[in-house]
Amino acid sequence: MLKKIAILASGNGTNAEKIIQYFNTSDIASVVSVGTNKEDAGVIDRAKKLGVPHFTFQKKELENGSVRALLMIKRIDLIVLAGFLLKIPDNLIKGFPNAIINIHPALLPKFGGKGMYGMNVHKAVKDAGEQQSGITIHWVNEHYDEGQVIFQKRVDLSPNDTPAQIAAKVQELEHNYYPKVIENLLK
Ligand code: GAR
Numbered sequence: 001m002l003k004k005i006a007i008l009a010s011g012n013g014t015n016a017e018k019i020i021q022y023f024n025t026s027d028i029a030s031v032v033s034v035g036t037n038k039e040d041a042g043v044i045d046r047a048k049k050l051g052v053p054h055f056t057f058q059k060k061e062l063e064n065g066s067v068r069a070l071l072m073i074k075r076i077d078l079i080v081l082a083g084f085l086l087k088i089p090d091n092l093i094k095g096f097p098n099a100i101i102n103i104h105p106a107l108l109p110k111f112g113g114k115g116m117y118g119m120n121v122h123k124a125v126k127d128a129g130e131q132q133s134g135i136t137i138h139w140v141n142e143h144y145d146e147g148q149v150i151f152q153k154r155v156d157l158s159p160n161d162t163p164a165q166i167a168a169k170v171q172e173l174e175h176n177y178y179p180k181v182i183e184n185l186l187k
Pocket residue numbers: 009011012013014015016082083084103104105116117118121171174
């Protein structure tokens with residue numbers, strides 16, 4: 001039977017789109033639901049375009065267990081965070097043990113933690129004069145960006161790269177590797 005993936009995202013949703021497309025033809029898993037805490041998130045249009053059911057929720061519904069209940073009814077096997085910016089509460093972690101993963105647009109443990117998302121991360125990497133950045137895919141635990149690392153991939157930076165150019169290099173890695181890493185976990 002196909003494993004069921006739910007994606008949680010707060011933003012544009014380019015990773016969500018790549019993951020949905022990748023699993024459209026898979027005999028291992030399928031993306032059955034996309035959840036977002038932002039009513040105007042780009043990810044909603046992408047889910048609609050690709051015919052994947054979506055739902056929106058408020059922070060308090062994440063915290064009071066409503067989102068957990070919904071995902072349990074759908075019998076989700078893996079929750080994939082793709083640019084999801086709220087902290088995952090204990091109720092969800094306990095309800096889905098070893099079944100929530102996140103992607104971070106840098107090489108953790110560097111440049112992680114609260115407030116480190118999207119361009120903030122790439123600006124910090126630039127300011128630190130790093131010669132490399134990359135992606136980290138990790139299990140989600142109760143601390144931001146501290147769960148066990150599943151996969152990392154590096155990319156070389158040039159001293160002239162702007163934060164936007166760093167973001168583009170990292171995004172290419174995300175789109176290439178996140179779907180494949182998910183597939184390996186579900187095999
Ligand atoms: C991605 O780069 C992801 O790594 C990052 O948000 C972006 C979402 O892009 N996540 C974090 O920074 C989490 N701390 P997308 O909406 O186009 O997929």
